[in-house]
Amino acid sequence: MRTTKVYLVWSDHSALLWSDHSPARLEYPMRIALFATCLADALFPESATSTVRLLERLGHEVVFPPKQTCCGQMHVNTGYQAEALPLVRHHVEAFERGPSWDVAVAPSGSCVGSVRHQHAMVARRYGDESLATRAEEVASRTYELSELLVDVLGVTDVGAYYPHRVTYHPTCHSLRMLRVADKPLQLLRAVRGMTLIELPAAESCCGFGGTFALKNSETSTAMLADKMGNVLSTGAEVCSAGDSSCLMHIGGGLSRLRSGVRTVHLAEILASTEKIGSNA
Template sequence: MRIAVMATCLGDAMFPQVVKATVGLLRRLGHEVVFPEGQTCCGQMHVNTGYLREAVPLVRHHVDVFEPVTHGEWDAVVAPSGSCTGCVRHQHAMVARRAGDEALAERAEAVAGRTYELSELLVDVLGVTDVGAYYPHRVTYHPTCHSLRMLRVADKPLQLLRAVRGLELVELPDADVCCGFGGTFAVKNGETSTAMLADKMRNVLGTRAEVCTAGDSSCLMHIGGGMGRLRTGVRTVHLAEILASTEASQTPAAPGTATPHVRDEPVEVQR
């Protein structure tokens, strides 16, 4: 398949290793990956905070950039983010219709119909659960709110994690409870957010996991920030990074040599 990557703002600005892992994983599975250069914010932050009118130009731009998927130039669009995928699939057309632009709404629906969160693409579209990954660590999985409730990815991430060689998957108590991030919710409701985070961290620590993983960098940033401040030693690692890991990536490089698994091959850029 020929797949376009939607990097997301957070991935582009703060977690580029997650985007690189997504590209590397898909290439390892034999697929062609392209990067539409004109992509910007999908508008999720604006929509979720009530700025629907201000989100319209972002929706229109997103459709302009990713619309080639509806003409067969790409087979699918993938994002390593449940929340951004949820915005594209469940909010873009609504925003356009509320603005009275039915033509844009229909175009947005067409793009949304071929846009997938990473675990959805792997399991539902590509039909694979064993991606050939190796990750010898004790891991627990936090299902983020948008992926769980809006996209309904169900146990797809767990299917993928169970097939990773060397990985010990431990169940997270109250896994379906929000971590407290919620974008601007964490800013506007700081005390409530902190209390929710404390509950989530308590459950993560109770698993004795080395790593907490999820499909959204935003939630991992929130959880990881709390874990770091408490110096718990628990790391947060995106699902894409675990699935992209191989035995070579777990082998330390000899002094003075390059790390054997690092291959920053150029991605085809679509202008």
């Protein structure tokens, strides 16, 4: 029998009853902390700014814990767990000591997966039970964007308009670690003006996997070729996903083919309201 943890989370204005099994759907404006991620900060800021614009349009307040930095996922996945421990501690402290918040959101399934599945594990491996408990509390309120919208806010139609042919690549971490299932597709199906085209073999990996693409470049390239072939077979103008890392990998391949197919983060599509496809 599954045991469901319940947390009482205090914000500036109310208390929320929380469950890690079936998140409560919340009706009033929330205070949402943006977990921006390294890739958004360094390479793809549009995924973060679009997340903020979308949530504010839905009536919520977005705050930014200013001390946040890398969550340590790359270190853990590459075998450097001891080196990841200070990053885990820093992430927890950044979100504990920053502005108060009800939930946190990241435009990345892989980074949220790291916070949920790796942070407490790393802390316990090196004997810091106090940090592990604190990491679990932060993780219990941290969501990938589609999870937050559908499971917590109870929204599938966010009022977006995006008049393009789009196919969607469900990323490995979002599917296999977070189990977001079809939540991104629920959101995309409600976007006005958009034609959503099913991606063949959608659940197959694009071949990125962080350093996997470097250490196993031939295998990664073969996997990418399969993914690009499936994307091109749809006739879509845009390939979307919830992780900028996968979009970087797929987009690089499509660019080298001079395919004309663009890669656009899920958050950018959901934030779009202009008939010309602008995110303004």
